[in-house]
Amino acid sequence: MKPVVIYCSQTGHTERYARWIAEDIGCDAIAYKNRNAVDLADFDTVIFGSWFHAASIPGAKWLKRQIAAHPEKRFVLFATGASPMPEQGGSSVEIEEAVRRTFPEAEYPDLPWFYMRGGFSMDKLGALDRTMMKVFFSRTEKLAGSDPGIAVMDREMKAGFDGTERAFIAPLLDCVRGAGE
Template sequence: MSTAVVYCSQTGYTRTYARWLAESLGTEALPFERRDEAAASGADTLVFLSWFHAGGLKGAKWLRGLMDAQPGKRYVVVGVGAYPMPSEDWPQSDTDEAFERAFPRERYSALKHFYCQGGFDFDRLCTLDKLAMRAFFRMQAKAAETDPRIAFALESMKQGFDGTNRAYLQPVLDYLGA
């Protein structure tokens, strides 16, 4: 069984997970610019790691196209976002909802997916995302006054954080049988 690892990342947290995963699997983590190599590699399994962006998953369109073109492959998605790992305070439903927006359940019920917490680094964002985040911070400020969850998330993002943890990939490795 061979596995290809492709990742899409802006500020580096998803790249970190992709490199950890590739290292554990004894393969190379291919950046999104080299996605065609992964598609053409003939690997039985393709793991796509990408980051949540405004409730969607970057690069999902490419993966949907590849799944149509190469239905015989096994696909696994690892979504990386700013949300903490699922817990009582931060239910899985938050990240599942974003995943299902990119891969609607009616069509992709069999697509295996995992979540890993990334981080946030305002200075490394592209100009457009900086503008979007400034607007988002302003929008959330009012809600943060009454919702401690929102206040926590807002403060973490404003200060910046690195929530990556190699252990979060263990369920992915278990699933892949590695």
């Protein structure tokens, strides 16, 4: 197996997972901005990591092009987000919907995907994302009074948090190594 990890990360949480995965399987983790310096012909397995950005997954268009151009390679997707994982009380339906909005099951039936909780840091965001989040918070503030779940999310996100845990990469590692097939 000749794997490589390519990751898109703005505030570092996806990058942390990418580095843990690369370390455990013994390969390189390449930042998305350096993707053109990598020749995918040198690898048979491409692990792509990115993050939930409202209704999109940054870098997804590139990944789709690579999947189309390299049908012989194995691609594995992982995404991070602020939402809790199902084992933490998060909604597996919402997480799956967030992935399937970009990678519909009908078009990508064989793409293994994994969700790992990232974190949130407002102060590391670019200006546009900060504005988007201010709009988001104006909505969550209104809903917090009547929805305890939203109240917790609103509080946690405003304070900032790091929800990354190395153990969360285990199912992806099993899949890449073949045990999760």
